[in-house]
Amino acid sequence: MRVxxxxxxxxxxxxxxxxxxxxxxxxxxxxxxxEAVIVGDDVRALSxxxxxxADKVWALSGSQLEHYNPESHADVLLQLFEKEPxxxxxxxxxxxxxxxxxxxxxxxxxxxxxxxxxxxxxxxxIVSRYIYxxxxxVDLKLNRTPCVLTVRQGVFKEGIELRGEVTELRLTPSKPxxxxxxxIIEPEEGEIDVSKxxxxxxxxxxxxxxxxxxxxxxxxxxxxxxxxxxxxxSGLLAKDRQVGISGKTVKPKVYLALGISGAFQHVMxxxxxxxxxxxNKDPQAPIFNVAHYGVIADVQELLPKLLSKVEExxx
Amino acid sequence: MRVFVLxxxxxxxxxxxxxxxxxxxxxxxxLTYDINDWDKYAVEEAVRLKEKYGGEVVAVSVGVNxxxxxxxxxxxxxxxxxxxxxxxxxxxxxxxxxxxxxxxxERFDIVISGFMSQDTNNALVGVLAAAMLDxxxxxxxxxxxxxxxxxxxxxxxxxxYREEVFLQLPxxxxxxxxxxxxxxxxIMGIKAARSKELREHVVKLRGPSVFVERIYVxxxxxxxxxxxxxxxxxxxxxxxxxxxGVI
Ligand SMILES: Cc1cc2nc3c(=O)[nH]c(=O)nc-3n(C[C@H](O)[C@H](O)[C@H](O)COP(=O)(O)OP(=O)(O)OC[C@H]3O[C@@H](n4cnc5c(N)ncnc54)[C@H](O)[C@@H]3O)c2cc1C
Numbered sequence: 001m002r003v004x005x006x007x008x009x010x011x012x013x014x015x016x017x018x019x020x021x022x023x024x025x026x027x028x029x030x031x032x033x034x035e036a037v038i039v040g041d042d043v044r045a046l047s048x049x050x051x052x053x054a055d056k057v058w059a060l061s062g063s064q065l066e067h068y069n070p071e072s073h074a075d076v077l078l079q080l081f082e083k084e085p086x087x088x089x090x091x092x093x094x095x096x097x098x099x100x101x102x103x104x105x106x107x108x109x110x111x112x113x114x115x116x117x118x119x120x121x122x123x124x125x126i127v128s129r130y131i132y133x134x135x136x137x138v139d140l141k142l143n144r145t146p147c148v149l150t151v152r153q154g155v156f157k158e159g160i161e162l163r164g165e166v167t168e169l170r171l172t173p174s175k176p177x178x179x180x181x182x183x184i185i186e187p188e189e190g191e192i193d194v195s196k197x198x199x200x201x202x203x204x205x206x207x208x209x210x211x212x213x214x215x216x217x218x219x220x221x222x223x224x225x226x227x228x229x230x231x232x233x234s235g236l237l238a239k240d241r242q243v244g245i246s247g248k249t250v251k252p253k254v255y256l257a258l259g260i261s262g263a264f265q266h267v268m269x270x271x272x273x274x275x276x277x278x279x280n281k282d283p284q285a286p287i288f289n290v291a292h293y294g295v296i297a298d299v300q301e302l303l304p305k306l307l308s309k310v311e312e313x314x315x
Numbered sequence: 316m317r318v319f320v321l322x323x324x325x326x327x328x329x330x331x332x333x334x335x336x337x338x339x340x341x342x343x344x345x346l347t348y349d350i351n352d353w354d355k356y357a358v359e360e361a362v363r364l365k366e367k368y369g370g371e372v373v374a375v376s377v378g379v380n381x382x383x384x385x386x387x388x389x390x391x392x393x394x395x396x397x398x399x400x401x402x403x404x405x406x407x408x409x410x411x412x413x414x415x416x417x418x419x420x421e422r423f424d425i426v427i428s429g430f431m432s433q434d435t436n437n438a439l440v441g442v443l444a445a446a447m448l449d450x451x452x453x454x455x456x457x458x459x460x461x462x463x464x465x466x467x468x469x470x471x472x473x474x475x476y477r478e479e480v481f482l483q484l485p486x487x488x489x490x491x492x493x494x495x496x497x498x499x500x501x502i503m504g505i506k507a508a509r510s511k512e513l514r515e516h517v518v519k520l521r522g523p524s525v526f527v528e529r530i531y532v533x534x535x536x537x538x539x540x541x542x543x544x545x546x547x548x549x550x551x552x553x554x555x556x557x558x559x560g561v562i
Contacts, residue, residue: 133328233492
């Protein structure tokens with residue numbers, strides 16, 4: 001199979017998922033090729049990083065390609081695919097991939113599956129992905145090529161080394177753009193940086209009523225309170241307290257996850273914590289797959305007990 | 316301004332989830348359905364646009380049993396609803412094609428959908444529809460306003476960063492949770508909804524492009540579960556936390 005991996009970069013750095021796409025490509029390409037594609041105004045330096053994991057690298061550059069824009073990026077990618085037809089196109093399951101992938105799929109008139117975490121190629125392409133926020137999985141069969149897949153970050157970390165050749169092409173979008181990039185807005189700095197805390201008491205939707213107690217526990221442990229997205233969305237905690245892909249990545253000594261289901265978007269932000277303890281009343285909650293220790297209980301019942309034990313111990 | 320909002324009547328991930336007897340479906344017996352969580356934000360945003368700029372909001376839903384969700388939209392302030400009574404199954408392409416079939420016969424300025432559905436988590440229907448209709452689009456939008464003949468959209472990207480983009484009208488956006496605070500359905504709203512139009516739009520699907528082989532409970536690395544009475548468990552937790560030298 002001829003597998004193309006569409007790389008991603010921001011502020012001069014390759015998103016590591018790009019290399020993971022190539023690892024994935026190398027695993028399933030069979031006697032075909034893994035080919036990285038990178039789009040930007042000057043992508044020479046980044047191309048050589050990709051070349052270390054690819055049979056070939058396509059560097060698509062042009063003055064109108066400085067900023068990511070799904071319209072211009074899809075346009076030049078399609079110009080390449082017209083000449084170099086892919087069997088499979090891989091993108092990261094990221095804020096860029098989520099836009100570009102379906103646009104490419106419609107233009108290539110081909111099937112698409114997002115957030116893929118596994119694949120097999122014997123007897124046709126079958127891909128695996130989670131559904132119901134991580135509670136179930138599905139294997140899907142794709143009967144036609146080409147296909148477009150977005151791949152979850154952090155899954156295909158290991159791969160082989162290659163020495164691909166870089167081909168540079170200067171391209172211009174063929175149509176006027178109707179979406180205009182304006183600017184990147186930096187995250188607002190809050191009063192504390194949760195990524196520096198040694199202990200994090202993380203409050204999920206299921207622990208929102210216990211926020212006050214959670215704050216008390218965090219302060220007893222000299223730690224910080226953080227939250228999952230719904231708790232931030234509802235305004236209970238400030239945005240800079242959000243842990244996950246669209247918030248902070250944290251690696252504290254202790255991460256106490258209270259009433260958090262364990263959706264992948266949250267887990268990506270805390271999975272490398274030294275000690276993860278999860279409290280959830282649902283024994284099926286996916287958070288128990290990343291936690292080292294779990295308690296199946298109602299947070300509202302457990303938290304007061306835990307607080308008094310910690311207070312005792314500190315005396 | 317005419318705004319179309321795309322909504323899904325979707326099973327809640329909080330339902331008890333069991334694999335169906337065929338090994339290719341989710342047992343429907345235990346599923347509880349409601350409007351997809353992300354779509355509540357979409358409906359709220361659409362209704363706010365109408366309240367600000369005037370015009371009409373139309374909700375579209377694909378599914379044989381989506382009436383309850385469409386009625387909820389009408390009660391939230393949507394003016395009329397279109398139901399496409401087909402089961403698109405797992406393939407978001409089919410859902411998008413059904414929606415596009417409705418939209419082709421309508422005039423609109425903005426189409427809004429939720430970022431993804433809470434059951435299949437594909438995050439595809441919105442962009443697929445935009446691509447099929449050749450509309451400019453932006454996903455995961457957390458701020459939306461109309462400025463002249465453009466839409467200003469702030470989209471959420473990774474790590475707390477956001478990206479500001481401008482889209483020419485007509486356009487499509489998918490909204491991220493937290494963009495607004497969806498209103499509750501009021502008694503007044505429910506009464507008003509009774510006299511609003513809910514029509515069916517019949518389409519013929521072309522058949523799926525992906526096929527479900529198997530649905531199963533994910534293989535897992537389980538946490539060690541602490542057992543005992545509440546005080547015993549609390550004691551064990553203190554030991555564990557203490558072992559990291561942080562108490
Ligand atoms: C593009 C994108 C980006 C995202 N970014 C992030 C991100 O950065 N961070 C993030 O967190 N999420 C993010 N999300 C959202 C994510 O998908 C989940 O929706 C979210 O993490 C769920 O939060 P939760 O676990 O608190 O809530 P829920 O999923 O509602 O889970 C609540 C849990 O609490 C349990 N519970 C309820 N009551 C109790 C009780 N009394 N005692 C014990 N347990 C109880 C329930 O069993 C359940 O497991 C993102 C989603 C998308 C699509």
